[in-house]
Amino acid sequence: MLYAPTHRDYEAGWTPRLDLAALADRLGEDTVLLVRGHYFYDGASSPLTGLRRSGRIVDVSSYDPVEDLCLAADALVTDYSSIMFDYANLDRPLVIYADDWETYRTTRGVYFDLMAEAPGPVARTQEELTGILTTDAWRDEGAAKARAVFRRRFCEYDDGRAAERVVRRVFLGQDEESLPPVLPVEERTPAPGPEEACPS
Structure with a gap:
């Protein structure tokens, strides 16, 4: 699982909002917890150093590109990070950890109500997150339905040819009719997840 939280404008530095050691213990030995701090923070002063040494998690904060990490993860746990929109294209489970939603919404501002959509x-809370991740709630039918609605709303044009359409329309002045058609979300074949690609 990839845990990738975003930056908080109201905090001076990065302090993980989760007890990562406790979470890794609860997830068990069969789960690898990849943790990526926001790129604003310097990896040399990472609060993950002690946990990295213990082997309980893998600190991938300085690993680039982040797309490789998304491909390596069966699920994403994030808060308000824009990585959720990219990850949604993979059609893999997403879990939101929003312990400070009211504060974040007030200080940073948001484009939509993430708690409703x-x-x-x-x-x-960490207890709620642990409950989701230690049961099938993170990948059950309800989670799949929520992800499908989210993908239809936010991934409509992300079919692998979005940049081409922008360049051809905006920079080359081509008519919309001449652009490659958008492949509907339901007809796309996302990359298989690690569990699918390497079943145990």
């Missing part, structure tokens, strides 16, 4: 289950 989340791409999967929402946890407001």
Whole structure:
């Protein structure tokens, strides 16, 4: 699982909002917890150093490109990070950990109500998050339905040819009729997840 939280304008530095050691223990030995701090933070002063040494998690904060990490993860746990929109294109489980939603919404501002239109289950406490991740709630039918609605709303044009359409329309002045048609979300074949690609 990939845990990728975003930056908080109201915090001086990055302090993980989760007890990562406890979460890794609860997830068990069969789960690898990849943790990526926001790129604003310097990896040399990472609060993950002690946990990295213990082997409980893998600190991937300085690993680039982040797309490789998304491909390597069976699920994403994030808060308000824009990585959720990219990850949704993979059609894999997404879990939102929003312990400071009210504060974040007030200080940073948001474009939509993530609590009402989340791409999967929402946890407001570590206990709730642990409950979601240690049961099938993170990948059950309800999670899949929420993800499908989210993908239809936010991934409509992300079919692999979006940039080409922009360049051809905006920079080359081509008519819309001459652009490659958008492949509907339901007809796309996302990359298989690690569990699918390497079943145990």
